[in-house]
Amino acid sequence: MSIESSAAEIVEEFEMFDTWLDKYNYIIELGQELEGLDSQFKEQKYLISGCQSQVWLTAEFNDGKVYFKADSDAIITKGIVYLLIRVLSGNTPTAIVDYDLSFLEKIGLKEHLSPTRSNGLNSMIKQIKLYALVYQTKEKQR
Amino acid sequence: MLDIKKIRSEFPALHQMVHDSPLVYFDNGATTQKPDVVIERVQHYYENENSNIHRGVHYLSQEATSRHEEARVIIQKFINAADSKEIIFTKGTTESINLVASSFSKKFISEGDEIIVTEMEHHANIVPWQQVCEEKGAHLKVVAVLEDGSLDMESYKMLLSDRTKIIAVTHISNVTGVINPIKEIIELAHGQNIPVLIDGAQGVSHTKVDVQELDCDFYVFSGHKLFAPMGIGVLYGKESWLEKLPPYQTGGEMIKNVSFERTTFNELPFKFEAGTPNVGGALGLAAAIEYITAIGIEDIEAHEKELLDYGTQQLSKIENLRIIGTSDNKASVISFIFEDIHHYDAGTILDQLGIAVRTGNHCAQPLMKRFGLSGTIRAAFAFYNTKEEIDKLVSSINRVRKMFI
Structure with a gap:
């Protein structure tokens, strides 16, 4: 599934919720569902530090596509991480670099991504794009 | 007894809806809301009195200069300083500490010297001293904190040495609300002729401060945590110390004579006030001080003690909630964690319920590590908070727990 269609699917899912409570309950559910990372990956090397919550992120490049795995110590952050991975993971570096993540605004979670929010999500997106950019450059060099 | 209803009506920002719930503002440790009298004072200044001070011969400049210097006297009386020239206007606590750290170290810190801070300090009372130590080859010594959040006074006594040049310690912890025995700390330091700086950022709004009775050498605080505007703060320094310290920043206002060969510096307090000061902020701070003085610091303390006791009692009943800082000598601050819910998760949902609390490490990473x-x-809690708001916090926490557990 392309980035755009996964994002559209998520926007549709969130349209079902009438209240913020339902929305957050869903994010919490997603956070609890996300497989997360084995403890061996929860180390400094993979850590994206925020002053509120922490995110760990790994990336793998396979057959021209980038696969991300991530985890967080906070459930809400983890739920949003889940959404980001669902949209971005398994796509080509170019598609990831070019995507603007506007779906988060559409589902009313943009405030979690403000640079001052310091939950690690903003830095995580930067890191995801950076991984994609590196793989993109590597591909071009081949 | 405080007339809370009347007091609350004087703080316009308290009356608003946040995410469709009435705001409960408990982030007073970060900044307090401002009463009408402060907002109106600042507005009045810009509408009627605005001009640059100390230099103009014209009417407005002289008026503004008079009001600015009157504000200094109001602050002097508020903390009972011996003279108004011991009151230096700054941007806030952070700048006040940087000023002392920088000027003091230029003259009094050399290689091998020691500076004492504590494990519970805000980063603003750690990093400036750490930088000084790096520059001068001096050493930062850290007083330990006990399990209940209070200072380990034995550790403090052990650290005092003939190499100690200055001690910087907070009056009240911004994380736990624990009140430090600063009088005893100062007495012990003075026994060895060591000066003490007290970080009063959290102190002045919760308790009466008398710098002469404390005998502290420096006491620093911010206006915005004292119901005044942001961008104005105070450095109190004993005249004898301020005379000895070299200027911090240089420029206009702080000079007496300037030629290309040599500059002589102005007298106290202007020696430390380079450039155009925040006159509106100083007037707002004076208005805030007059406002809380009229209400009565003792009554404010009594009301806040009630809030602290009630809040502690109610929060303690909640399952898996642990209060950090259980010392019995505390200001009206309650820091807590859930054993089973992340602070970011809880804070996010509390925000949705209209409750403003602070989550995170509170600019005190070493204490978090401890x-x-x-x-x-x-x-x-500030004096405009109520037990009903604490009840709202408790019921909201119960909703949070239902969502995560």
């Missing part, structure tokens, strides 16, 4: 925590949730 307690093995990544962060806490902090409810800091």
Whole structure:
């Protein structure tokens, strides 16, 4: 599934919720569902530090596509991480670099991504794009 | 007894809806709301009195200069300084500490010297001293914090040495609300002729401060945590110390004579006030001080003590909630964690319910490390808060728990 269609699917899912409570309950559910990372990956090397919550992120490049795995110590952050991975993971570096993540605004979670929010999500997106950019450059060099 | 209803009506920002719920503002440790008298004072200044001070011969400049210097006297009386020239206007606590650290170290710190801070300091009272130590080859010594959040006074006594040049310690912890025995700390330091700086950022709004009775050498605080505007703060320094310290920043206002060969500096307090000061902020701060003085610091303290006791009692009943800082000598600040819910998760949902608390490490990473925590949730009560608001916090926490557990 392309980035755009996964994002559209998520926007549709969130349209079902009438209240913020339902929305957050869903994010919490997603956070609890996300497989997360084995403890061996929860180390400094993979850590994206925020002053509120922490995110760990790994990336793998396979057959021209980038696969991300991530985890967080906070459930809400983890739920949003889940959404980001669902949209971005398994796509080509170019598609990831070019995507603007506007779906988060559409589902009313943009405030979690403000640079001052310091939950690690903003830095995580930067890191995801950076991984994609590196793989993109590597591909071009081949 | 405070007339809370009347007091609350004087703080316009308290009356608003946040995410469709009435705002409960418990982030007073970060900044307090402002009463009408402060907002109106600042507005009045810009509408009627605005001009640059100290230099103009014209009417407005002289008026503004008079009001600015009157504000200095109001602050002097508020903390009972011996003279108004011991009151230096700054941007806030952070600048006040940087000023002292920088000027003091230029003259009094050399290689091998020691500076004492504590494990519970805000980063603003650690980093400036750490930088000084790096520059001068001096050493930062850290007083330990006990399990209940209070200072380990034995550790403090052990650290005092003939190499100690200055001690910088907070009056009240911004994380736990624990009140330090600053009088005893100062007495012990003075026994060895060591000066003491007290970080009063959290102190002045919760308790009466008398710098002469304390005998502290420096006391620093911010206006915005004292119901005044942001961008104005105070450095109190004993005249004898301020005379000895070299200027911090240089430029206009702080000079007496300038030629290309040599500059002579102005007298206190202007020696430390380079450039155009924040006159509106100083007037707002004076208005805030007059406002809380009229209400009565003792009554404010009594009301806040009631809030602290009630809040502690109510929060303690909640399952898996642990209060960080259980010392019995505390200001109205309660920091807590859940054993089973992350502070960011709880803070996010509390925000949705209209409750403003602070989550995270509170600019005190060393203290977080001391307690093995990544962060806490902090409810800091001001005198305009009520028991009903604490009940709302408790019921909201119960909703949070239902969502996560």
